[in-house]
Amino acid sequence: MNRLLAINTLIEWNPVEGDATQRLERVLWTDNAGEQVVVVSVSDAVSLPLPVWKRGSELEAAIAGGQAFRRKIDPFAQLAMPDPDFLQKHKDRMERAWEIIRDLVAVEPGIYLEEERGPLIRKAAERFKVTPKEVYRQLKRFWRGGKIKHALLPAYKNCGGPGKNRLIKESRSDQPKRGRPRKILQLDPEYVGVNVDEELHKIFRISTDLYYNTKEGNPLRRAYDLMIGKHFNLGYRNEGGVSVPVLPPASQLPSFQQFRYWHLKERDLAHSIVSRRGEKRYLLKSRPILGNSTQMAFGPGSIFQIDATIGDVYLVSTLNRNWIIGRPVIYFVVDVFSRMVAGIYVGLEGPSWVGAMMALANATTDKVPFCSEYDVEIDSEAWPCRYLPEMILGDRGELLGLDSDSLADSLDIRVANCPPYRADWKGIVEQMFRRANLKSIHWLPGAVRKRERGDPDHRLDATLDLRQFTKIIILTVIKYNLHHRVEEYPLDRDMIADDVPKIPVNLWEWGIGNRGGHLREKSLETIRLNLMPTGSATVTPKGIRFQGVYYTTARALREQWYVRARSEGTWTVPVSYDPRSMEVIYLRASDSSSFDPCTLLPDEERFNGVMLEEVLDFFALNKLKSQQHEGRRLQSDAALRAQVAAIKAEAAKMKEESGPQKQSNNQRLKGIRDNRAEEKKLNRRDEAFDLRAERHCGTPGTLLPLAKGETSVKASSSAKRKDFLDILKADGEEEQP
Known part of the structure; x- marks a missing residue:
C-alpha cells in the first residue's frame, strides 16, 4: 500500500483554469494493494457529498504530476481536542448520533457501496426512529471530520453566517420578524417587534457616537432612551410649556436588546474608552502594557528619562519659618540603561519646561561641588553622572518648551515626547517617585496624609524649608544609586557572564566599560544656552x-x-x-x-x-486699555466731526449772505496779499497783550490819535517788516507763470 494514501490522508487539488474553487478530499478507505481508494470531499460544508471510489494509481499520478498534493494541515484537527466545557454540554447529542451510525461505519467497504449502503441506512433509521436523511447527515459528518467520534459534536461555529451582518435590505410590514419570538407574545400577539435593516443599523451607529461615546459617560440604556426619544418620535406635544416627544407603541420600536447586540458586535473598545473617559485615563487604566524601557537603551547615556511630580510634603519659607509655601516640585532625570539617577531639581517651578531645564542642567553638572553646596560630601565615584545623553524622553508638558532643533544641532541630543501616563515608556523614572516617597518623604513633618474627620491639618506640621528638603532628596538619591538592588532589571547574557550586580552604580560602571560611546560632554555655558x-x-x-x-x-x-x-x-x-x-x-x-x-x-x-x-501681561493690559478707550475715541471723533461740520455750514451761510461776488477770479487771487495784511492788522490788534485793568475787565481799548507829523516807530517798522512766511509765499507767487 502506498503510504501517501493512508486513511485520513488529505489530497488538495490545484485549481483548474476558469475554476478557482478549492477541492479538498479525504481518504476514507483503501484496499491492501492501494489500487481501490474511497475518498470524500470535505470542501463543501453545505451539501456534504457522499464518498466516491477512485483508482490509487490515478491519485498517485496526479500527486506526482503536480495536479494535486498531500495536505499536511488538517482543517478538522481541532475536533480531536474539543473544549471540555463544550464537550460536557453537548456530550449527550454526540453519543446519540454515534449510537445511530456506530454499526454502519464498521461495515467497510460495504458502507461505501451504494447498493449496500441504502438498506443499511433504512434499517438504522427504523431502529432509532429517525429519518434516513438524518442517518445520512451524521455519516457524512463522521467521514468529513476524520472518522472520529468528536466529529459528531454540534458545529455551531458554522451556524448563522459567522462574521456576516444579519441585515435585511429594506424592512416591510409584511415581512416576518427575524430571530427567536419574544416571550411577551404569549400575552400580546401584536407585540412582534421590528427587523434591523440597513437604515436602522445606521441610526444605531450614529446614536452610539452621539449618546454613548461622549464625555457624559451615559450608560448604554440611557443612550438607547435618548435615541428612541430623538429619532423615533412621531412628533411633540406641549405639556406645561415643555415639548414632550410622542412615541409609537413599543412593538413598533427597536428593542434595547437589538441596540445592545449591534453595539457589542461593532464597538471599538479603545475608541469608546477614549471618547468616554479621555485619552489620559485610557493610557493609564486600559492601554496594553507591552513595553520594556530598558530594551530601548544600549548603554549609559543612550536615553535619559525625565519626569516631574508634586512632592507629598509641605514646606516653609527660608525668610520666615512660620510661612507655609506649599508643596515642592521634584524632577528626576534617570539613565534608562543603568537606572542611575543622573540629575535632580527641587524647586517651585512647574511642572513645566523651566523645571525640566534646571533638571537637565543638573544632570550635566559635576555632582561633587553640587552636593557640597548642601553640605553633603561625596567623591566622584559615588555619583559619576555629568554628561549629556543621546536622547531625552519625557512628557509633552515638560519638554514642550525646549527647542528640539537646537538641542539636536548644538548638543547632539534627540528629544522624544511620549503621551502622559505611559508607564511602559518612562516607567523607570515614575518608579523613582514612588520609591522616594516611601523611603523619605512620607515620614517627614508636613507630609500629605489621608485625614479623618477631626484630625489635625498636616499642612500645619510643615517644618522643612526648600534647601533642607533638597538635601534629603540628594541623600535619598545617593543611597539609591549606591545600594538599591533593581530586582526587575533584565540582565542580558553578557551581564550574567560578568556577574554584574543589579545596582545602578555597578550597572553604570559596567556599561561604561562595555557599552560606551553614548555620553557627551559640553561646557556648562553652552549647555545652559541651548537649554x-x-x-x-x-x-x-x-x-x-x-x-x-x-x-x-x-x-x-x-x-x-x-x-x-x-x-x-x-x-x-x-x-x-x-x-x-x-x-x-x-x-x-x-x-x-x-x-x-x-x-x-x-x-x-x-x-x-x-x-x-x-x-x-503688561503689554496685554495696555492693549486692553487701548481697546477700552476705543469707545471714547470714537465718540470724541464723532463730536469733532459734527462741530467741524457745523462751523463749515455757518461759514458757508455767512459767505452766501455777504452777497454776490463782484470781483473776477483773477482779481480775487491777486488781492490775497493785501487781504492778508489787513487781516493780520486786525488779528494783532485783537491779540495784543494789554494789562490795564479796564482792558482786563473787558473795556474796549481806545486808539489815541497821533500829533500831526508824528509817526509810530512800531507801526512804521511793522509795516515795513515782512513776515518770513509772506516772503516765501510772495517768492512762490512771483515764480508762477
Missing part, C-alpha cells in the same frame, strides 16, 4: 526689540546695526532667554556655541528682574 528657550528679536533703529522690550549690546553698536536698520530696514536675529528674568537676553552666534548678552536700554529699566509672564 534655554529661543526666539526671534528684531533689530530696529530704537534697539533690539524682543517681546515688546528694547535691548542693546556692544556688538550692535560696534557694527552699527541701528544705523543700518534706519537706512535699510529691520531684520530679525535669534536669541535665547530665561523667562524668569527678562533683564538680559542672549544673542546667539551662528554656531550656537557663543553668545552676546543684550541688556535693557535705559528707558526700559522698569523691566529689570521682571518675568516674561509679567512683561506679556
Whole structure:
C-alpha cells in the first residue's frame, strides 16, 4: 500500500483554469494493494457529498504530476481536542448520533457501496426512529471530520453566517420578524417587534457616537432612551410649556436588546474608552502594557528619562519659618540603561519646561561641588553622572518648551515626547517617585496624609524649608544609586557572564566599560544656552526689540546695526532667554556655541528682574486699555466731526449772505496779499497783550490819535517788516507763470 494514501490522508487539488474553487478530499478507505481508494470531499460544508471510489494509481499520478498534493494541515484537527466545557454540554447529542451510525461505519467497504449502503441506512433509521436523511447527515459528518467520534459534536461555529451582518435590505410590514419570538407574545400577539435593516443599523451607529461615546459617560440604556426619544418620535406635544416627544407603541420600536447586540458586535473598545473617559485615563487604566524601557537603551547615556511630580510634603519659607509655601516640585532625570539617577531639581517651578531645564542642567553638572553646596560630601565615584545623553524622553508638558532643533544641532541630543501616563515608556523614572516617597518623604513633618474627620491639618506640621528638603532628596538619591538592588532589571547574557550586580552604580560602571560611546560632554555655558528657550528679536533703529522690550549690546553698536536698520530696514536675529528674568537676553552666534548678552536700554529699566509672564501681561493690559478707550475715541471723533461740520455750514451761510461776488477770479487771487495784511492788522490788534485793568475787565481799548507829523516807530517798522512766511509765499507767487 502506498503510504501517501493512508486513511485520513488529505489530497488538495490545484485549481483548474476558469475554476478557482478549492477541492479538498479525504481518504476514507483503501484496499491492501492501494489500487481501490474511497475518498470524500470535505470542501463543501453545505451539501456534504457522499464518498466516491477512485483508482490509487490515478491519485498517485496526479500527486506526482503536480495536479494535486498531500495536505499536511488538517482543517478538522481541532475536533480531536474539543473544549471540555463544550464537550460536557453537548456530550449527550454526540453519543446519540454515534449510537445511530456506530454499526454502519464498521461495515467497510460495504458502507461505501451504494447498493449496500441504502438498506443499511433504512434499517438504522427504523431502529432509532429517525429519518434516513438524518442517518445520512451524521455519516457524512463522521467521514468529513476524520472518522472520529468528536466529529459528531454540534458545529455551531458554522451556524448563522459567522462574521456576516444579519441585515435585511429594506424592512416591510409584511415581512416576518427575524430571530427567536419574544416571550411577551404569549400575552400580546401584536407585540412582534421590528427587523434591523440597513437604515436602522445606521441610526444605531450614529446614536452610539452621539449618546454613548461622549464625555457624559451615559450608560448604554440611557443612550438607547435618548435615541428612541430623538429619532423615533412621531412628533411633540406641549405639556406645561415643555415639548414632550410622542412615541409609537413599543412593538413598533427597536428593542434595547437589538441596540445592545449591534453595539457589542461593532464597538471599538479603545475608541469608546477614549471618547468616554479621555485619552489620559485610557493610557493609564486600559492601554496594553507591552513595553520594556530598558530594551530601548544600549548603554549609559543612550536615553535619559525625565519626569516631574508634586512632592507629598509641605514646606516653609527660608525668610520666615512660620510661612507655609506649599508643596515642592521634584524632577528626576534617570539613565534608562543603568537606572542611575543622573540629575535632580527641587524647586517651585512647574511642572513645566523651566523645571525640566534646571533638571537637565543638573544632570550635566559635576555632582561633587553640587552636593557640597548642601553640605553633603561625596567623591566622584559615588555619583559619576555629568554628561549629556543621546536622547531625552519625557512628557509633552515638560519638554514642550525646549527647542528640539537646537538641542539636536548644538548638543547632539534627540528629544522624544511620549503621551502622559505611559508607564511602559518612562516607567523607570515614575518608579523613582514612588520609591522616594516611601523611603523619605512620607515620614517627614508636613507630609500629605489621608485625614479623618477631626484630625489635625498636616499642612500645619510643615517644618522643612526648600534647601533642607533638597538635601534629603540628594541623600535619598545617593543611597539609591549606591545600594538599591533593581530586582526587575533584565540582565542580558553578557551581564550574567560578568556577574554584574543589579545596582545602578555597578550597572553604570559596567556599561561604561562595555557599552560606551553614548555620553557627551559640553561646557556648562553652552549647555545652559541651548537649554534655554529661543526666539526671534528684531533689530530696529530704537534697539533690539524682543517681546515688546528694547535691548542693546556692544556688538550692535560696534557694527552699527541701528544705523543700518534706519537706512535699510529691520531684520530679525535669534536669541535665547530665561523667562524668569527678562533683564538680559542672549544673542546667539551662528554656531550656537557663543553668545552676546543684550541688556535693557535705559528707558526700559522698569523691566529689570521682571518675568516674561509679567512683561506679556503688561503689554496685554495696555492693549486692553487701548481697546477700552476705543469707545471714547470714537465718540470724541464723532463730536469733532459734527462741530467741524457745523462751523463749515455757518461759514458757508455767512459767505452766501455777504452777497454776490463782484470781483473776477483773477482779481480775487491777486488781492490775497493785501487781504492778508489787513487781516493780520486786525488779528494783532485783537491779540495784543494789554494789562490795564479796564482792558482786563473787558473795556474796549481806545486808539489815541497821533500829533500831526508824528509817526509810530512800531507801526512804521511793522509795516515795513515782512513776515518770513509772506516772503516765501510772495517768492512762490512771483515764480508762477
